[in-house]
Amino acid sequence: AQSVTQPDIHITVSEGASLELRCNYSYGATPYLFWYVQSPGQGLQLLLKYFSGDTLVQGIKGFEAEFKRSQSSFNLRKPSVHWSDAAEYFCAVGAGAAGNKLTFGGGTRVLVKP
Amino acid sequence: GAVVSQHPSRVICKSGTSVKIECRSLDFQATTMFWYRQFPKQSLMLMATSNEGSKATYEQGVEKDKFLINHASLTLSTLTVTSAHPEDSSFYICSASGLRTDTQYFGPGTRLTVL
Numbered sequence: 001a002q003s004v005t006q007p008d009i010h011i012t013v014s015e016g017a018s019l020e021l022r023c024n025y026s027y028g029a030t031p032y033l034f035w036y037v038q039s040p041g042q043g044l045q046l047l048l049k050y051f052s053g054d055t056l057v058q059g060i061k062g063f064e065a066e067f068k069r070s071q072s073s074f075n076l077r078k079p080s081v082h083w084s085d086a087a088e089y090f091c092a093v094g095a096g097a098a099g100n101k102l103t104f105g106g107g108t109r110v111l112v113k114p
Numbered sequence: 115g116a117v118v119s120q121h122p123s124r125v126i127c128k129s130g131t132s133v134k135i136e137c138r139s140l141d142f143q144a145t146t147m148f149w150y151r152q153f154p155k156q157s158l159m160l161m162a163t164s165n166e167g168s169k170a171t172y173e174q175g176v177e178k179d180k181f182l183i184n185h186a187s188l189t190l191s192t193l194t195v196t197s198a199h200p201e202d203s204s205f206y207i208c209s210a211s212g213l214r215t216d217t218q219y220f221g222p223g224t225r226l227t228v229l
Binding site: 046 | 118120148155156157159205209216219220
């Protein structure tokens with residue numbers, strides 16, 4: 001069975017500082033990995049995804065993530081956080097690109113201090 | 115990018131009534147739609163997967179007679195919460211994928227409150 005762990009429930013970061021959100025997955029085959037962001041009361045927006053190839057993937061809003069197979073990790077990073085980045089972030093793993101179900105991590109809530 | 119809408123965005127109903135939530139793919143044909151449930155400050159839990167023209171596949175523990183899912187066309191899936199009770203109050207989110215999409219696209223969610 002596939003599973004995703006996001007060890008940090010909350011992270012508080014100052015505006016302009018760097019951000020790293022951790023994600024560890026358990027999956028028996030080649031994983032399809034995703035990061036989503038959710039603002040309060042809203043649906044999910046895809047930040048980036050990893051299917052294959054270059055293990056460092058670039059996403060929207062200045063985010064990037066690095067796939068490390070040896071560590072079963074897919075951590076999300078942003079060099080300089082903006083106040084608008086305050087939101088809930090979810091890591092997810094799936095069996096395929098689109099038509100397969102996703103398993104989500106518990107989420108990490110990011111608070112941005114002025 | 116692909117757009118998925120949900121209607122209504124919020125609904126309040128009395129206990130014992132049924133509520134229907136619509137999920138539409140606006141600019142692509144959704145061969146597969148997913149329904150998730152999200153409790154406050156928690157993650158998304160997949161309820162069921164529906165393929166157009168087929169019966170939905172429910173996750174373990176989800177009552178198929180309570181949460182009726184219909185995916186009759188390539189742009190519309192509906193979730194009907196039958197005989198709703200306060201414990202059914204939650205945020206319901208749908209997502210959709212198609213033959214030409216490389217990921218699922220999520221709707222904005224529907225907040226259901228059962229009094």
